Amino acid sequence: MATKRIGILTSGGDCPGLNAVIRAVVRSSDKLGWEVVGIKEGFEGLLPPIDHMMLDRQNTAGIMHLGGTMLGTTNRGHFLSKSHPGTGLAPDVIAKARKTMETLHIEGLIVVGGNGSLGTALRLFEAGFPVIGVPKTIDNDLEATAMTFGFDSAVACVADALDRLHTTATSHKRIMVLEVMGRHTGWIALHGGLAGGADVILIPEIPFQLDKIADEVRRRDEMGSRSTMIVVAEGAFPADGRPFRQSFGGREQRLGGIGEFVCYEIGRRTGKESRNCVLGHLQRGGAPTSADRILGTRFGVKAVQLIAEGKFGSMVSYNNNDTEDVPISHAVHRLRTVPVASQIVQSARDVEIIFGD
Numbered sequence: 001m002a003t004k005r006i007g008i009l010t011s012g013g014d015c016p017g018l019n020a021v022i023r024a025v026v027r028s029s030d031k032l033g034w035e036v037v038g039i040k041e042g043f044e045g046l047l048p049p050i051d052h053m054m055l056d057r058q059n060t061a062g063i064m065h066l067g068g069t070m071l072g073t074t075n076r077g078h079f080l081s082k083s084h085p086g087t088g089l090a091p092d093v094i095a096k097a098r099k100t101m102e103t104l105h106i107e108g109l110i111v112v113g114g115n116g117s118l119g120t121a122l123r124l125f126e127a128g129f130p131v132i133g134v135p136k137t138i139d140n141d142l143e144a145t146a147m148t149f150g151f152d153s154a155v156a157c158v159a160d161a162l163d164r165l166h167t168t169a170t171s172h173k174r175i176m177v178l179e180v181m182g183r184h185t186g187w188i189a190l191h192g193g194l195a196g197g198a199d200v201i202l203i204p205e206i207p208f209q210l211d212k213i214a215d216e217v218r219r220r221d222e223m224g225s226r227s228t229m230i231v232v233a234e235g236a237f238p239a240d241g242r243p244f245r246q247s248f249g250g251r252e253q254r255l256g257g258i259g260e261f262v263c264y265e266i267g268r269r270t271g272k273e274s275r276n277c278v279l280g281h282l283q284r285g286g287a288p289t290s291a292d293r294i295l296g297t298r299f300g301v302k303a304v305q306l307i308a309e310g311k312f313g314s315m316v317s318y319n320n321n322d323t324e325d326v327p328i329s330h331a332v333h334r335l336r337t338v339p340v341a342s343q344i345v346q347s348a349r350d351v352e353i354i355f356g357d
Contacts, residue, residue, distance in 0.1 A: 006307055007038070007106040007108070007110065008038055009110070009112070010073045012114045012116055013075060013138075015138045016285075016288030017136070017149035018150075020288060020292070024296065024297040024300025026055045026060045038052060042075075045071075064288075078090070098129070106130075107130060108312065110131075110304075115142060115333065118142075119332045125328065132315070133328045134299050134300070135331065141183065141337070143334035145315075152291040157282055159196040161178060162178060170227045174227055177274065177277070179279065185204060186202075186203020188283070189232065199216070199354070200353065204243065208357060212356050221270075221272075243255060301323075302323040306325055313329075
């Protein structure tokens with residue numbers, strides 16, 4: 001009987017914990033007597049010339065604590081849905097990818113990615129590919145899972161940044177604004193701000209009023225506080241406005257700039273010295289936390305189990321401390337936002353964190 005062979009690729013933005021998933025897939029497969037092919041540079045590695053490598057216990061040893069992905073990744077190329085709006089993937093792209101699967105004798109493909117990458121995985125499944133999804137995003141915004149690996153590491157980065165900014169802020173009696181990632185949700189800002197002792201947290205789910213933030217700064221001054229720490233999610237926006245975007249080369253637009261806006265406006269309203277810091281891609285890099293190493297490992301193990309059970313078209317999910325599976329179609333294009341009335345938001349309010357509403 002021929003040895004079963006499965007494939008794995010990492011797609012979209014990188015994040016801490018990807019190598020833990022790869023390692024777990026290899027070790028779980030080895031236990032079953034299966035071979036694992038690593039597809040390099042995301043989905044693009046499925047196209048000629050086929051970019052791949054065989055993965056084994058030796059070349060995946062010692063990678064769990066490393067950030068990024070040993071296979072490489074991309075959020076560009078032939079598999080982006082915006083390249084073929086309304087039509088899914090181009091027929092020739094599907095045909096070439098199918099030929100690669102046949103050439104490499106891959107009987108199951110694990111796709112590790114976020115919303116966009118899992119959308120591509122769903123289209124491949126609908127085209128007959130044996131696909132299993134593993135959710136990956138630092139934003140923690142996929143509806144079908146309570147947690148994604150990479151999120152805890154991003155939160156730890158925010159908390160560490162706030163610890164460092166506290167000292168310089170109190171030394172100079174400044175307002176410090178920290179802009180963090182999260183796209184259209186406030187999970188990173190909320191958890192990072194709570195962990196790092198922020199005084200104000202601004203998230204997309206709760207449009208803010210600048211005057212209320214300024215009033216809080218004045219109140220803190222009257223109480224003798226030497227600084228005010230403001231965490232703002234990149235997708236946050238004032239009640240009378242919309243999310244801020246920055247243009248690059250006159251074409252591409254990305255979320256960003258809200259931190260500088262808040263810094264300027266609050267400084268102008270209060271007369272206090274203000275500084276803005278954009279944390280940016282620091283949140284994606286570095287070693288994963290222990291929580292992300294464990295979650296990534298559990299996701300990798302579960303993905304191999306789903307292939308063994310033939311449950312293609314499924315995505316690994318984490319709920320109630322257990323790894324489960326859901327149809328990929330239940331996960332993509334469904335944003336999991338911060339519930340405004342949630343217990344964690346109320347806990348933040350109870351320790352006198354304001355949201356500007």
